[in-house]
Amino acid sequence: MNLTTILKQTAAENLLHLYQVNIQPEQVLVNATKPEFEGDYTIVLFAFVKQLGKSPEVVGNELGTAMQKALPTIITSYNIVKGFLNFTISNDYWLELIKNTNPNNLIPPITNQQKIMVEYSSPNTNKPLHLGHLRNNFLGWSIAEILKLQGHEVVKTCIVNDRGIHICKSMIAWQLFAHGATPSSTNKKGDHFVGDYYVKYNDAFKAEVAGLVAGGMTQELAEKEASIFKAAQEMLLKWEQGDAATLDLWKRMNEWVYEGFEVTYKKIGSDFVKTYYESNTYLLGKELVEEGLAKKVFYQKEDSSVWIDLTGDGLDEKIVRRKDGTSVYMTQDIGLAQLKQKEFNNDASIYVVGDEQNYHFKVLKLICQKLQLPAADGIYHLSYGMVELPTGKMKSREGTVVDADDLVDAMIAISKEKTEALGKVSDFTTDQLTELYNTIGLGALKFFLLRVDPKKKMIFNPEESIDFHGFTGPFIQYTHARIKSILRKTGVTVSITNNELLPLEKQLAIELSTFPAIINEAAENLDPSKVAIFAFNLAKLFNTFYAEHSIANAESETKKQVRIQLGILTAATLQKSMSVLGIAVPEQM
Template sequence: MQQLEQTLKAALGAAIQTVFGTEVPAAQLTLQPTRKEFAGQLTLVTFPFTKTLGKGPEQIGQAVGEWLVANSPLVSGYNVVKGFLNLEIADAEWVKLFTSLYQQPAGAPVTTEGPRNVVVEYSSPNTNKPLHLGHLRNNFLGYSVAEILKATGATVTKANLVNDRGIHICKSMLAYQEIGKKERPSSEVKGDHLVGQYYVLFESVNKYQILHARELVASILQFFVEYKSLKYDIIAKEFIKQLVKDTLDNVDKEEKKDVAFAKFLPRLIRELRRLSKVKNETPLIRYFYKELDRTYRNLWIVKAQWMLRRWEKGDKLTWNLWEQMNGWVYEGFDVTYRTIGVDFDKYYYESGTYLLGKERVEEGLQKGVFFKKEDGSVWVDLKEEGLDEKLLLRADGTSVYITQDLGTAELKYQDFGYDLSVYVIADEQNYHMQVLRAVLQKLGKPYADAIYHLSYGMVDLPSGKMKSREGTVVDADELVREVVEAAKAATLEKGKTEGLSDDELAQLYHMLGLGALKYYLLKVDPKKRMLFNPEESVKLEGDTGPFVQYSHARIAAILRKAAEMGINPATDLSILPELPAAARELVQELGRYAGVVQEAARTFSPAVVAQYAYEVARAYNRFYTDIKIFTEPNETSRSFYVALSALTGRTIKASLGLLGIQVPERM
């Protein structure tokens, strides 16, 4: 199709040069598909040339159209609608295009000028919970973008960075340690689900504890406001009142109340302890100091932070529990990945990258691009980059997310020497990714500019937003089961299961369910937030995965019947009669495949491919409705229609394959 358009542009340029004596560069001649209500297949907009050629848009269109019909074998007819020159391409050109497409080997790369060595990082799960609906969009996007880039001939590595360390996994570990009672994964509860249950349990207990701690601190403030005694005079009454008030104010300012309490309570406890030793001070201060200290030490968030410190110091018991629980999660993840049909070429683990990240932080300090604050924490000033100051290392020496990301970026470059590193991460991390790139640029890393953040919108359900901490997320495993069941119900309702065994039916339902899920999540532009409706996704008609899959199954049935009737796909089309409009339209649609792949690779958007697959399926269904393949009296036409069906099936299969969707041969 691209070659046909280039040839047509050359003819248009010759027409304008001959008729008007003016040279117009091919780059200025923009062609677009002709609107369905007008005759023709390609349209030139003539409005932009009125000033250059000194004629009205309709005059230009009329003159150019007349010249093309008289002098170019490409054009068989034309019509002018205001400033639009609609061109009818000669059948011989469509036959030529079809022959070229039909003879191309399956899987031939679509050449582009894009990057040649790419790492696509996606999935990147935390090991404190199972995958959920948001993860599914991430996995499907990453897998599809990798496949699209592969289709351009690029060398692509699919990478998965597992967030296997940090406070999140320590929360699950702490809850399991406190009340786990040696529970293990089973056939009824996968390992990732079991660990996720303890994460939710931690947050429930943590929420109660923080509420209790705040009430205790508030009651201490109230006590000292109202306290009156003849026996004791609280020397530091005003100081304590202000200290307690400051603690509450600081906590209320923080988004994460548990982390804030863990940060601000120690100072209050230290001051109360100091004051409890002052002569003539009320012994009640000692009581409050002990009560607060006991409450602080029992906070699960504090215990989890202590556990993280022990892990970073290599404490054997902590590491044993960490390895055990992460092992359960990995086994659960592997089952889910196999079920949803995604894979990876390389795994990275934050536990293996954060130390290298710390080295980069030390490098930044030595270069003077990072700085230490009084408490020992390490920061970078990115105000000149339009960002802010960013924490790189905590005061206690433990790393933060950006620390390990610095290490991972370097490891990936050492392993693959990429010229593009794609990070598939939700748009809530836009700032974080800007910081990562800016920090690497400050460090002078050669791969800093090769980082690309494929930012995507969150997924909502009709019931509202999901929250991991509250256990209200839509579990990926459960969602897949639901869409498979919905696909089964929709298929049975349509009566599309004749002649299939039970095993074949089970495979079909799984294929359709996953196809529905993947297509629905990928057909929306990645940058847009989206609403996922499971019931709409599995419909066998309309803009859905099963509709496109069903179109392939229909074509496969046609090809089987053609083989049974001894109809071979046409190879000699020199005596082919006039093409029906539906066949012409289908060839034109099939010719767009290479351009679609190039556009999807350029924009990192599987939605471009999904829309194309749907348009091909629609074009074929119109063709199937208009053309009676097996009752066609002309043998050459009949063989051509079979060959055209075969090419359409191949194109649908290739397009859906780029989305990670399989196609059924029977349905």
């Protein structure tokens, strides 16, 4: 059990015993003691003092004495400053902890294991992936791994948005301007190739609209009347009618895109157990509409469109079936939720989707609950903020996007440059070097996107934002490599025996012991940044320790043994933390 938990429980028990007050362990506030005071852990007394009607000194003394008696092997002494009861924890406790922690099994599996689905990535097939997709992919992959580490069974899925007007736009532009060109004939990556035609469509569209406006038409009307837009609409209609030639072109162009995506996914490490295609799912949910009508969850208007009234839940009315009988986005999503549940029998489902869809997912969950679909309560939206450039928002239509492939390649190139400049890996083979550059470049990028709170929007400055020093992936990778280098020289631990821990040694032990709690926190909040911040703090602490104390040339053999073990545990904890962020840590760099 976690020491904080032990202290909370013991405090609650003794308060009950001493004063007959019933205080839940969770209500006891236990903090790490601030460095300027003596002690390791602090109980804040103010909360109880009031209802006990005694001074903090009296309560502190009585509680301190009682707790020391209750935990004689853990608490060596206590002191009281104002309303703070500070405990000093025994060296033996920390030594035992260091000794008994298994570097290969740092996280004890939780008791209520669930089957959890994580849907992420969700690309459109009319353009390549960009920076925003990277944030999505890294977040989704990471939260899945964090849940796995806790012991859950996780199913990663992806819904590909492969139909609709935006695809038709690329298709029309290809028909008009490509003259039969293909990715292989132009030697272009398939998704980029198709994306280029999406941009070409928009250029042509804008030019045509401008011409119409110059001829006296209003902007609004011109946008509707532009022939290229009409052609795209017509194509969508043909697609829906199953026109063979249209479907053929659609399949062909989507194939190009998938080939491109596969390369990118492989490079950034995204993987999926199951991929759903919207072209197969967009008609789902129709039976659910009938079911909802029967259950009186939905109601029908005179024009025969079907709605749900959510005003009682503080939301609006929402349409779930058009008057022409076709389903809307929401209907599809309800249908897909049901399908996924049937196929995988999951307990919970996490959707990694941008925060512009917060409302949509709130409604989705509500409707699923009202329809009493299984696992409806387990729907969570991992909502993340937009990635913006210093110049403002990215717009793929205008070509002001940071392309995912370009960015990844640039990061790898920078890591190569920096590594070569340092000249520490002259003994690496060419293959090892390539792998190292990938590891560092991608590590920097992933860490940069994962280290901030997902729900906040973030600003990405290509020139200044990516660094290899400080609060970065490479800093942690470097710390890991550094520890491994030392361990290669010192060998493994033989035995750990009694000795006094120096302040930095103890701090490391304390920091290491919080890892499981950090993982829980990250899982509960669907927030990998907690892990990123933890890994950084741990690495920083180790580096301070390293600068202060020698491992190989420790003052004594017993000291050396303890420090080797601390090194082993730190390396393992860093490795594990980074691995759930999707970042590898090298043995040498």
